[in-house]
Amino acid sequence: MKKVNNKFKILIIAIILLLISAMFIIINGNTYIVKIDNMNEITSIEDLDIKIEDENVVKCVDKSLENGTLKIKLESVSKGKTYVDIDSNEEYSTFFPIYVHNFGVITFNEYMGDSNGSIIIPISIIVFSIYVLYLLIVSYKKKKKENMYQYKNIAYLGIIIFIIISIISQLLALSNYKGLISTINAILSLFSFTTFLLPIAFVVSILVIISNISLIRKEGFGVRNILGILLGIVLCFSSILPEILYNMLYSSNWIDIHNQNGIGVYIYNLVETSIFISTTYIECILIGTVIMSIKAAKHIPQFDKDCIIILGCQIKKDGTLTKLLKERVDRAIEFSKMQKEKTGKDIIFVPSGGKGNDEVISEAQAMKNYLMEQGIEEGNILIEDKSKNTFENIKFSNNIINENVKNAKIAFSTTNYHVFRSGIIAKNQNINIEGIGAKTKSYFWVNAFIREFIATLFSEKKKHIAVVCFILVLAIFMISLQYISNIL
Numbered sequence: 001m002k003k004v005n006n007k008f009k010i011l012i013i014a015i016i017l018l019l020i021s022a023m024f025i026i027i028n029g030n031t032y033i034v035k036i037d038n039m040n041e042i043t044s045i046e047d048l049d050i051k052i053e054d055e056n057v058v059k060c061v062d063k064s065l066e067n068g069t070l071k072i073k074l075e076s077v078s079k080g081k082t083y084v085d086i087d088s089n090e091e092y093s094t095f096f097p098i099y100v101h102n103f104g105v106i107t108f109n110e111y112m113g114d115s116n117g118s119i120i121i122p123i124s125i126i127v128f129s130i131y132v133l134y135l136l137i138v139s140y141k142k143k144k145k146e147n148m149y150q151y152k153n154i155a156y157l158g159i160i161i162f163i164i165i166s167i168i169s170q171l172l173a174l175s176n177y178k179g180l181i182s183t184i185n186a187i188l189s190l191f192s193f194t195t196f197l198l199p200i201a202f203v204v205s206i207l208v209i210i211s212n213i214s215l216i217r218k219e220g221f222g223v224r225n226i227l228g229i230l231l232g233i234v235l236c237f238s239s240i241l242p243e244i245l246y247n248m249l250y251s252s253n254w255i256d257i258h259n260q261n262g263i264g265v266y267i268y269n270l271v272e273t274s275i276f277i278s279t280t281y282i283e284c285i286l287i288g289t290v291i292m293s294i295k296a297a298k299h300i301p302q303f304d305k306d307c308i309i310i311l312g313c314q315i316k317k318d319g320t321l322t323k324l325l326k327e328r329v330d331r332a333i334e335f336s337k338m339q340k341e342k343t344g345k346d347i348i349f350v351p352s353g354g355k356g357n358d359e360v361i362s363e364a365q366a367m368k369n370y371l372m373e374q375g376i377e378e379g380n381i382l383i384e385d386k387s388k389n390t391f392e393n394i395k396f397s398n399n400i401i402n403e404n405v406k407n408a409k410i411a412f413s414t415t416n417y418h419v420f421r422s423g424i425i426a427k428n429q430n431i432n433i434e435g436i437g438a439k440t441k442s443y444f445w446v447n448a449f450i451r452e453f454i455a456t457l458f459s460e461k462k463k464h465i466a467v468v469c470f471i472l473v474l475a476i477f478m479i480s481l482q483y484i485s486n487i488l
Contacts, residue, residue: 006135013131017124028117029105030076031061034084036094040068047088054082057100076104081488099488107179111488112481114179122183126170133163147432148296149423151459157288158456159467162281181485184478188273266483273475281468282457289453296423297416301434303339305347306408307382308332309397309433311390311422312353312363313415319360321370324415324440329367331438332413333374347411349376350401352384352393390418394426394433415440424455 042048045065050072052058057080062073072084079102085095099107107113140156166187173183310332313325321329329351336347349371353363362385371381382404384397394412401408414422416437426433457464 006139010132010135014128017128021120021124024120025105025115025117026103029101029103029115032074032098032106032108032114032116034070034072034074034096034108036070036072036086038068039065039070042068042070042088045070049087051085051087052082053085054080056080057082058084058098058106074098074106076100076106079104110179110181110485112180112485114177114182118179119174119177121180122170122174122177125183125187126167126174129163129167129170133160133167136160136163147423147427148292148299149420149427149435151424151456152463154285154288154292154453154456155460155463157291158281158285161287162284165280165284181482184482188269188475188478266479269482270476270479273479274472277471277475278468281464281471285456285464286450286453289456293417293420296420296435297437299419299435299437300338301335301411301436302409303342304345304409305335305339305411305434306405307348307350307401307410308335308436309350309352309384309394309401309410309412310367311393311412311414311418312351312367312387314356315359315361315363315366317358317360319366319369321366325363325367326370327438327440328413328415329370329374331436333371333376335411335413335436346380348401348405349381350384350397351381352387352397354386354388354392390422391425391429394422394431395429398429398431398433410434411436413438421455 042065045063048063048065048070050060050063052060056077058074058076060072061075062071064071070086072086074084077100079100081097081099083095083097085093087093096109098109099111099113101107105115107115107118136156136159140153140160143150143156144153169187170183173185177183310328313328314322315325316322332349336349339345339347351364351367351371353367355362355365362383364383364385368378368381368383372378382400384393384400387393387396398410401410410431410433412422412426412433412435414435414437416439419435419437423433423435
């Protein structure tokens with residue numbers, strides 16, 4: 001119901017802003033002041049011969065020359081198109097088209113060019129974008145408060161970043177506003193965001209490749225371990241693809257992109273914009289993934305927990321803990337001490353992990369041994385030694401906890417890059433737990449980010465497809481307006 005309400009609110013705001021903008025332009029648009037700078041050589045307004053081709057369309061009601069700037073005030077007479085020609089004795093000459101639309105609205109130089117009061121169009125777009133941004137932030141905070149381990153949170157973050165970029169782009173374009181087409185150009189230029197990121201993407205791709213090489217050396221070759229390399233290549237290629245496409249079409253015979261009034265250049269612009277839209281959106285979702293994963297890793301659960309699950313991983317051949325697993329157990333112990341200090345409440349440790357074919361004891365037993373070495377009493381340890389993966393770690397541990405502790409509040413400890421994914425796995429089982437992250441090598445992070453990024457795209461694919469398609473439809477509409485304005 002909330003989603004429907006928000007969509008209804010957005011529709012109402014859009015209609016209200018559209019009506020306000022239309023009324024504002026209609027009220028103010030029947031006059032227009034043409035300003036021509038750099039006319040310092042003209043000493044008197046009488047030296048200028050201002051001719052209007054068809055005075056049944058517009059008429060000149062005032063003219064002045066101040067500090068080298070010529071100002072010509074035009075007033076609409078009837079709908080149509082005419083040209084204004086300015087000549088002087090100083091061999092200065094210029095001319096420009098003037099359009100008069102319905103309700104007597106005058107536009108300068110282009111069919112959808114500048115008009116008196118049309119500055120309200122980008123202002124309304126900015127106001128609308130800020131309102132949508134507000135609704136998204138509220139929804140994000142609500143979802144995050146309900147459960148931080150949701151792919152929806154990443155989707156919200158990515159879209160929020162995308163809209164912030166859009167708002168900044170529009171604010172920067174205000175100072176150079178020249179009509180509706182100017183606004184369209186500013187919006188479409190937003191999607192070239194990826195071009196500005198190309199040097200950064202290149203550097204990041206190199207770092208990702210180095211990171212993945214380290215990961216492959218440590219963990220072995222596999223599809224998961226080269227995800228960073230593949231994504232870096234895709235993003236870089238997507239950023240330079242429009243330039244490659246332009247160079248190919250520039251020398252081709254089957255489509256003409258040289259004629260600025262031809263359809264070919266607009267088809268190319270649509271293809272270019274589509275590539276930039278998709279790439280920019282993907283980059284925003286990737287940034288959202290990084291932010292959400294780091295927030296999950298740095299999150300400290302509330303100090304009201306009855307139990308803490310320690311997610312297992314490979315142990316050494318002699319039955320002792322690897323550094324990775326030791327960090328997870330130490331982080332659980334650290335959390336128990338923080339909770340004890342803050343609230344005086346003890347916590348039950350639930351080491352979780354079965355025995356692999358190449359392991360002498362179960363991972364849970366190895367962790368229990370280490371916990372007791374660190375001074376944890378055996379009565380405060382419940383082991384789960386049947387699980388084989390993270391899904392089973394959480395499921396089987398939760399079952400054991402429910403058998404021993406009524407209405408238990410649960411935390412879990414794992415490696416920092418694994419916190420968000422583990423939380424997702426718990427949420428998918430309707431298990432309400434909070435995670436805490438232990439430090440690990442940096443090269444694990446890159447593939448963890450990318451894995452969650454890919455999972456987000458698939459999990460929220462309908463939402464992402466809907467957003468991108470909506471933006472593409474807007475892009476088609478705006479490029480169509482560009483074409484219409486250019487040929488009329």
